[in-house]
Amino acid sequence: MITMFSSRTYPLSLFSFFIIISFFTFSHGDHLSSVSAGFKGLSGGRQENYETGYYSRRIAVETATANSTYMILAASRTYRRDPFDSFRYYRGGWNVTNMNYFSSLAYSSMGPMFMGVTWFLLFGIFLLCMCCCCSRGKKYGYSRCCFFTLLILLTFFSLAVVCGSGIIYKAQQKFEDSIVDTSSYLLKEGGELVVHLSDMGKTLAAAKDLGASPELKIPEEQTAQIDQVAAQMTNVTQLVHTITNRSSNDIRTSLIPVKFLLICLTTVLLGMAVFGFVFCICGLECLLNILVMFGWILVLGTFFASSFYLLVSNATADTCVSIDEWLQIPTANTALESIIPKVDTATAQEMINVSKNVTFSSISVINSFIVNVSNVDVPPQAGPPLYYNQSGPQVPILCNLYNNDFTDRQCAIGEITLEKAPEVWKGFVCQVSDTGICTTPGRLTPTTYNQFTSSLNVTSGLNAELPFMTELMNTTYLKNVLGKLSKDYCPNLVKYSSWMYTGFIWSTIAVMFSIIIWLMYGSQRKNRSYTKKVDSGRDNIYGHQYL
Structure with a gap:
């Protein structure tokens, strides 16, 4: 994993x-401590040798194995003599996992x-x-x-x-x-x-x-x-x-x-x-x-x-x-x-894809139920769960946030957003009998409405965390x-x-x-x-x- x-x-x-x-x-690392110069210069005062040279700027090295850039941090500041390396100048930059950095830091x-x-x-x-x-x-x-x-x-x-x-x-x-x-x-x-x-x-x-x-x-x-x-x-x-x-x-x-x-x-x-x-x-x-x-x-x-x-x-x-x-x-x-x-970019991207997939599938399942069950005048002989005496105006479907390839999607005319859906759907809920059959006009039973809103809460939660996951990844x-x-x-x-x-x-x-x-x-x-x-x-x- x-x-x-x-x-x-x-x-x-x-x-x-x-x-x-x-x-x-x-x-500063480029000025080693010295008694005779106010703690600046045990190295002999060679500031001019590198401030205008290679180590005065940020060093970026293109690696041969991976097409990426390795940057030496604080290169000029950490250009100090290293007693663990025959008092040669340390050139590895800021690196708390490198003992030579600490030895040069201590020497300075x-x-x-x-x-x-x-x-x-x-x-x-x-x-x-x-x-x-x-x-x-x-x-x-x-x-x-x-x-x-x-x-x-x-x-x-x-x-x-x-x-x-x-x-x-x-x-x-x-x-x-x-x-x-x-x-x-x-x-x-x-x-x-x-x-x-x-x-x-x-x-x-x-x-x-x-x-x-x-x-x-x-x-x-x-x-x-x-x-x-x-x-x-x-x-x-x-x-x-x-x-x-x-x-x-x-x-x-x-x-x-x-x-x-x-x-x-x-x-x-x-x-x-x-x-x-x-x-x-x-x-x-x-x-x-x-x-x-x-x-x-x-x-x-x-x-x-x-x-x-x-x-x-x-x-x-x-x-x-x-x-x-x-x-x-x-x-x-x-x-x-x-x-x-x-x-890890691949893992973070996998999490984002799973979240988008769950969001896409949840909305698709809800819309499929609305289109194929709630908004259809099913004959009584079909029986539950397809028939529950649904009637009245048709329920608007949800606006799916993504296309099949998980790219962002614009809402079509007649679709409602996730934020407005619970309030809008309240007007389509019927009263039901003990057997779950609508006794008043409406195309959603209270149980179905609660399931829809629970699914929306999950979808909204995943959607709310996606920007953070994206920031974490990039x-x-x-x-x-x-x-x-x-x-x-x-x-x-x-x-x-x-x-x-x-x-x-x-x-x-x-x-x-x-x-x-x-x-x-x-x-x-x-x-x-x-x-x-x-x-x-x-x-x-x-x-x-x-x-």
Whole structure:
């Protein structure tokens, strides 16, 4: 049996989870992170080599085996060095099933990590030299200019940490709201897909049940087709329903640890800046030294965390760019197909054909009964079910929506539409005796009328779902879903993920400089205090000599 969607391990769950977990970072793939260039250029700055070249545009490759186009998504953004491929440039585009994509993505986000390691080594050597080489004695004399400059810098970097923390908290809140909105939208679309498929399956099952009525019996071959399509609809509905539930759990689970890590680190950074400022001003040298040692290790950890948020921001931008490019050529084969359930055109077309066939046959059976039984003055000796004392004006027939080849058909004069038929036919219903014979003028018994309307409900239901099935088959549905995602949700996700990284790296660097200034300011403050004490002692000595 052909399945309607490619059923790799819960693809929509993986896609939703990747959307959520990837919406946490920033930076372009063509600029690899670097310490010396603001995290842009570990690769040596070769932007000009490809921005005007082959990989600066969307790459479409005609496959030899299948006459279709394969498009590499976000080719220029993802043009990064790959440590798993001898540091050659990765050229496969956005592809979450390719480990080389993830390795190049991770490598492009290692700039803050390298900064953290450099800080840890250099500052550790600096502390070692201070402990072993510097004189522990107090020095007489200090620079007023240097002292007040350090005080100003201390205040500036402390405020910078506060501002950076504020940016992080605000961006985190906005980003979480964007994540919730995005996931709610994706889950809502998944729920609507389940509803459409479930409704169509139920409608097809109802069409099969109509075959129990002798007057509305549908061909047996259609019953077999309905069984096959209904089974496919059930499988697809259960798959999408399971995927939707798992996606919801994945989203909630993935947000908790990331949010907890960010808030904890931000709170610790903010606390360090505040306590360090207070300890410096109050001259609490012992506590300040303990804080310096703690900050030395903390800054290393926050640089590593900054690399993670840079990774998330990069992945967010990659994903959104890939969606934008796919929307321009939605019929091309791309890496997106490996994680998003893909409609099998043949199966979807089969469902559409079965629906049209059931609609055509149901209307044809009703019209045949009206023409050959209801509108014929049957002699009493014919007996039921052909004779039930039908009389009066003739019943109008239904407008069949399709021709024999299932192409659309225009209504002929005298035919009534499916929407108007139940109301029109009410005027042709007679009252019947206990034996089912009309006792008043009319050509439809209440039982026949009810069977007609039940059949119309099934036909109308199938007809109402056909546009959705058509959109599902020609990728219009997926294009609309991803188009809204790209237009309404991607901008905020990219913006606030970059804000989180910016605030985090800003606060980390501010704390790093604050630690250095704590030591310098503490030394200057100690020298200033000693100098004032010595000067005060000299003044007392000179005063006694004068007296």
